Amino acid sequence: MNAPVRRLSFLVAGLFAALLVSTTLIQYVFAADLNGRPDNRRTLLATYARERGEILVGQTPIARSVPTDDEFKFQRQYEDADLFAHVTGFYSFYGAVGGLEQSENELLSGSSDKLFYRQISDLFTGRRPQGATVETTLDAAVQKAASDGIGDARGAAVAIDPKTGAILALVSHPSFDPNALAGHDLGKVDANYQALLKKEGSPLVDRAIAGDLYPPGSVFKVVTAAAALSSGQYTADSELPGGASLDLPLTDTDLPNHDNQPCSPTGRITLKQALVVSCNPAFGEAGMQIGADALREQAAKFGFGDAPTIPMRVTPSTVPAELNEPQLAQSSIGQYDVRVTPMQMAMVAAGVANKGVVMQPYLVQSVIGSDLSVIESADPTELSEAVTPEVAATLTDMMVGVVDQGSGVRAQIPGVKVAGKTGTAEHGTGRRAHAWFISFAPADDPKIAVAVVVEDGGTANSETGGGAVAAPIAKAMMEARLSR
């Protein structure tokens, strides 16, 4: 019976060999994958145990880690939580979610390769690893003005420094309290999260950069006007049809003016005046004249179609690829399937303000290591030249007209020349339109460019929405910046 016992011992050897292989696979070959799993609580606990860096607005931390006595070692705390919720995102059992917490996670947690030398020295000195501090470009006053202005309504506001691309305000309403999601009680955090998911108005969605895209309505006329002026076929004084409606080819439908009244008593209107009174027939005609390609190209120069990272990813805004003539006419006034983010419209305003040059928007001014060394510093970069300085000057002049004497008078700031454009975007019959306003100020030396949208803030078939609801918010934001 010895022969089969020997063979049995080979089988036993095989069984143990299989176990040596399987344990090696788990603990060596696939260990990194397993450790990197988002639901790996051990990894999470390990990251909780290191002090995460702060997120600053000016010198004030809006997110910081405070020591605790429990197994997690640190608790994430958010100051002015509602105001900055979408900027910070939150750091939870699910990991870093949304905002800078997610997009700058590696730096905040201290695991970034950029902190390599620091990590090496930590290893030898036994120092507890610490994350880097992220300093934002936000202006707390502008942020607050935007947030107060939108109030309980749903909507978003973005402000940019047109000369650099630095983001001064990034607001989305309704907001939420990230502290409720950053606790150490998993059950409570989960309940809060589920409640926010179900809550009306989807507070977790960042409408400013990543929500469902909005139809821009008449604020898009700035893009159409830019395309028209850039084409060389138009000047500010070119005359366009200004009746109560524009007859569209191929269809029985017309392109009516927003109040069904003629834009001018004569039935003809200059391009500048058309922008001032937001004349639909004139821009429908201009759009059809310059063609879909020119319009799309102009939009692309302002950043449409791009998905910039600020460092959060911004949803690309779109002009449809295929447009027949009536669709083109509707697109030219920001209807049909043109879809934008508030960030994109702020970039349009900033591009016009900055003599036609669109700057890459950014939210992080600098990243500072725990030893106060600067790890990263923002370097303003040009995204594109959307229009020539001449066209930009003309557009500015036209937009100043909108605020001085047109639909945007409620954005007037005493002693400051303000350029702007109203929009009231229809999104389905029987629903109130979205109220839009984009602007910049001072018009001759711009310090701030703004886009504001208030959902369902306007009345259908009226240009009053953007002017009445959104313009005052933009005004408050610009004032907050200019009074610095």
Added chain:
Amino acid sequence: MSTVSSVAPRSGRTTELVLVLGAVGIVGLAYVNLGLATTGTVPPGLAALGLGYLGVSLAFHVVLRWRARYADPLLLPIVTLLNGLGLVMIHRVDIARGRDIADGVALRQLMWSALAVAIAAGVLVALRDHRILRRYTYVAGVVGFSLLLLPLLPVIGTSEFGSRIWIRLGPFSFQPGEIAKISLAVFFAGYLVQTRDALSVAGRKILGLTLPRARDLGPILIAWLASLSVLVFERDLGSSLLFFGLFVAMLYVATERVSWIAIGLGLFGAGAYVAYLAFAHVQVRVLLWLHTFSPEALQTSDQLAKGLMGMAAGGMVGTGLGRGRPDLTYLAESDFIIPSFGEELGLVGLFAILVLYALLVERGLRTSLGTRDGFGKLLAAGLSFSLALQCFVVVGGVTRVIPLTGLTAPFLSSGGSSLLANWTLLAILLRISDHARRPLPDDSATSAVGEARTEVVRLS
């Protein structure tokens, strides 16, 4: 491979003593290490617990010197080390879960260990010759099958974690399957020694395989049905596999016929497949095994996934004793004690434990080779193989080699029944090895020569 010789062999008891001291020393160091890592101090009860454990091990060593002085000197040190490491890890999980020593699992395990050692010593003292067991072949069979099916009885049988493998009598709960393993090994050994001629010779050759006669298929069919009933009614895939694997292996050793293995594996495969098709709980186990990280699987149970993440967190060298988070895994001190070791001692530590197990099994198989009587040979092979198979099922289960089942890691996992059974198993192995390595009395010199001659024409 015969150990017969005219010179008295070295008993190896001194080697054993040194190794036991070393094993207890390692366990003591691990205990101190754990104390330093978790509380920063040397554990207060170190002297008492350490000396207690040393005393228990030495007592067993003395019993061996007295009653089995030629027993294999490696078996006791290996088991002392495994049992001690298990105690330290169970204590470590107690600490992580915030349990004191008084109400922790470790103290209970320590008491079970002492009791198990006492019983094992008792077996060594009472059982002067393992061949006596052969007289109780059928008693062992009846006891074994009864124990195996005992949890199915109403009132005393209880279900825990989905498996009905426990019996409960008042405050005591017990896993009779652990003892059944030994009983059945005794039964198989006795039965097969008696019937091996009929089983190995008769039969027709078909396609190169000598198929047994229909009436000889009876025992394998009975074993198959019994193991299937354990799988189906007790929902215990591990015991079913262990028990059937043990039987087929012993059948093969007894008959040297590959056809038995083919038939055995075929039957087991067919039974497992039918069980998979027919029973939801088997399907769940397979889902958890093949798609551990799929959302459906995680919804049912993430214990395997958590164990794997624990092992991954340990990596090559582990977090160090007391510095990991084994408490994040369910059953970290019993079914999932292997991932706990993997996390804190790393791949290196786990390899060491696997090598200890492999060495234990190897010494057992060597005992089988050296034993002169067929019954002892079969019994030693069966017991050793059952240890190997149990290791494979447990470690393979938590490392996704096979579906996860509820078996315990021998000597490591917390659990009284398992400790008692495995220490008893060890006692029997020691008894057989004593017999195998004992020099023959002078008057049997002629038979020793005859034995040696057959070894000259070894078939393997």
